[in-house]
Amino acid sequence: MISRDKVQHIAHLAKLHLTDADLDHMEKEINDTIEMFEALQAVDTEGVEPTYYGNRKRNVMREDKPIDSGKKEALLANAPDAQDGYIRVPVILEKEDA
Amino acid sequence: MSYPTTIKGIQAGLKAGDFTAVELLEGIYERIAAVDGDVKAFLALNKEEALVEAKAADERGYGDDAPKLNGVPVGVKDNILTKGLTTTASSKMLENFVPTYDATVVRKLREAGAIIVGKLNMDEFAMGASSETSYFQTTHNPWDLNRVPGGSSSGSGAAVGSRQVPATLGSDTGGSIRNPAAFNGVVGMKPTYGAVSRLGAIAMASSLDQIGPLTITVEDNALLLEVLAGHDPMDSTSFTDDDLDTNYSAKLGQSLAGLKIAYPVEYKSDVIDPEIRAAIDQAAQYFEAQGAIVEEVSLPNTEHGVNAYYVIMAAESSVNLQRFDGIRYGYRSPNAKDLDDIYVMSRSEGFGDEVKRRIMLGTYSLSSESYDLYYKKAAQVRTLIREDFEKVLADYDLIMGPTTTTVAFEIGERSEDPIEMYMADLLTVPANLAGNPAMSVPAGLNSEGMPIGMQLIGRSLDEATLYQVADNFEKGHDFVDQAPNL
Numbered sequence: 001m002i003s004r005d006k007v008q009h010i011a012h013l014a015k016l017h018l019t020d021a022d023l024d025h026m027e028k029e030i031n032d033t034i035e036m037f038e039a040l041q042a043v044d045t046e047g048v049e050p051t052y053y054g055n056r057k058r059n060v061m062r063e064d065k066p067i068d069s070g071k072k073e074a075l076l077a078n079a080p081d082a083q084d085g086y087i088r089v090p091v092i093l094e095k096e097d098a
Numbered sequence: 099m100s101y102p103t104t105i106k107g108i109q110a111g112l113k114a115g116d117f118t119a120v121e122l123l124e125g126i127y128e129r130i131a132a133v134d135g136d137v138k139a140f141l142a143l144n145k146e147e148a149l150v151e152a153k154a155a156d157e158r159g160y161g162d163d164a165p166k167l168n169g170v171p172v173g174v175k176d177n178i179l180t181k182g183l184t185t186t187a188s189s190k191m192l193e194n195f196v197p198t199y200d201a202t203v204v205r206k207l208r209e210a211g212a213i214i215v216g217k218l219n220m221d222e223f224a225m226g227a228s229s230e231t232s233y234f235q236t237t238h239n240p241w242d243l244n245r246v247p248g249g250s251s252s253g254s255g256a257a258v259g260s261r262q263v264p265a266t267l268g269s270d271t272g273g274s275i276r277n278p279a280a281f282n283g284v285v286g287m288k289p290t291y292g293a294v295s296r297l298g299a300i301a302m303a304s305s306l307d308q309i310g311p312l313t314i315t316v317e318d319n320a321l322l323l324e325v326l327a328g329h330d331p332m333d334s335t336s337f338t339d340d341d342l343d344t345n346y347s348a349k350l351g352q353s354l355a356g357l358k359i360a361y362p363v364e365y366k367s368d369v370i371d372p373e374i375r376a377a378i379d380q381a382a383q384y385f386e387a388q389g390a391i392v393e394e395v396s397l398p399n400t401e402h403g404v405n406a407y408y409v410i411m412a413a414e415s416s417v418n419l420q421r422f423d424g425i426r427y428g429y430r431s432p433n434a435k436d437l438d439d440i441y442v443m444s445r446s447e448g449f450g451d452e453v454k455r456r457i458m459l460g461t462y463s464l465s466s467e468s469y470d471l472y473y474k475k476a477a478q479v480r481t482l483i484r485e486d487f488e489k490v491l492a493d494y495d496l497i498m499g500p501t502t503t504t505v506a507f508e509i510g511e512r513s514e515d516p517i518e519m520y521m522a523d524l525l526t527v528p529a530n531l532a533g534n535p536a537m538s539v540p541a542g543l544n545s546e547g548m549p550i551g552m553q554l555i556g557r558s559l560d561e562a563t564l565y566q567v568a569d570n571f572e573k574g575h576d577f578v579d580q581a582p583n584l
Contacts, residue, residue: 011458011459014416015423015441015442015445016445016446016449016454016458017442017446018454019486020449023455026454026455026458029516030462032460033517033520034459034462036405037408037409037472037476039402039405040402040405040406040472040475040479041471043402043475043479045481048426048479048482050479050480050481052305052477053335053487054291054292054304054335055291055292057291057292057334057335057337059334062331069198071198071199072459074196074198074458075198075426078198078427078428079425080430082431087425089440090436090440091436
């Protein structure tokens, strides 16, 4: 069982803002799902290697060389805000008052 | 005029000069205009470009040197990138996103002469089993418009089921091709993990995602997979061409005599609708009558599949969805005043509830306090599930069972209860966790006239045997002739 504060903290880590109404149902749904996951604890996995990948291919290496995609304009067109060939974002550091 | 509905039929008609690719394509857009107002499978049509491509296909002609799918119209799930054609993953986050390149599978389709008809609705970021999490629209099941089409490749299943297009691409992370294939009465293949490139598929859970084809017939499905599969240097998890034998049609028509088919006791359990169990039992008898040996086996870790799957899928999804930050592409909140606002407000306004729920679950299960308890534990259970399959498939050529526990359910019936919706994946997630190929093939209609799907699971990279068995089953029945009345 995780608390409402904990749900709020997870949202903060995930860069999500939850309204009080969101929190009401999210708290319940997350706890219901975690309760469902509890059934996994009954499985004996002593000494079992975890599987993290979809197949057992080894690392695949290639030469690390830059290529020009030639798509600068098209890529910038997908940015929410762009100017002079750069992506624009709001001010990050406020100017300190002199 | 009316046109053939299957790829093989279309190819024969094009070759014989019964119609041109342009005429066929116009016929397809007329069919879409007539039925898709009810079905709502397509999010966007690609008419202008498709007509140019159809003309080019007709100019290439239909001789023996023509590319493999010349003039064949195909629909594409909207989480697969199409250059210049908006690709949304059915999310507000990507409402205006225009890809700058084609996914490898789309490039391969184009190189084979296929024509991209349009983009198909899905659950948002492929999270769901009904299309109800789509930001844009809910797709309706063509067999009963009050029911869901399954998901998450909802439009991909419904567009083929309603005979709007002969074939579509879907993606399958926990059953998202097989579930809508079953619910719409069509053939859907989730290939072996690594058989098909994932470059240009909007990632959900990278160790589980695979792209695959949905079609009306088994032979069409094999033909399409022959075009899609193959090594891609841009996807390091794709098998090399030395590992792959992409002649998926090789065994079509071969006898089933002597084949050993495993029918797991867990796939006959009480949670499966009795009419579905009866249909799969009948299929087992059919296979025995063809000379195959069908025996009961056990996959003892099946019941843990959904839990292991949801932990792993949510963890990987939460990481993959970190890229949506409102900076480089996608939705940016107009109310954001500073950098943290951009992240938080864009994500909170751009993602739907189910996506947020999975990001939250994934973030939690990857946190230091619960990593061992949930994520690592689920990964260990994944190993046990994989070993279950390895043991059975050492003695048997393939595994049979139902694709889903129920037929298509009513729209709205499960949308308020996430866990009930997760259970739709019970029988399909094990193949994703293990990486094995698995397909759904029509196995008749229930007493309400709704389609039932049979699932066939094979050895790694042995899609050819699944197609052999499914094709034999299809030709031994008249399920292909059954189509919804639209």
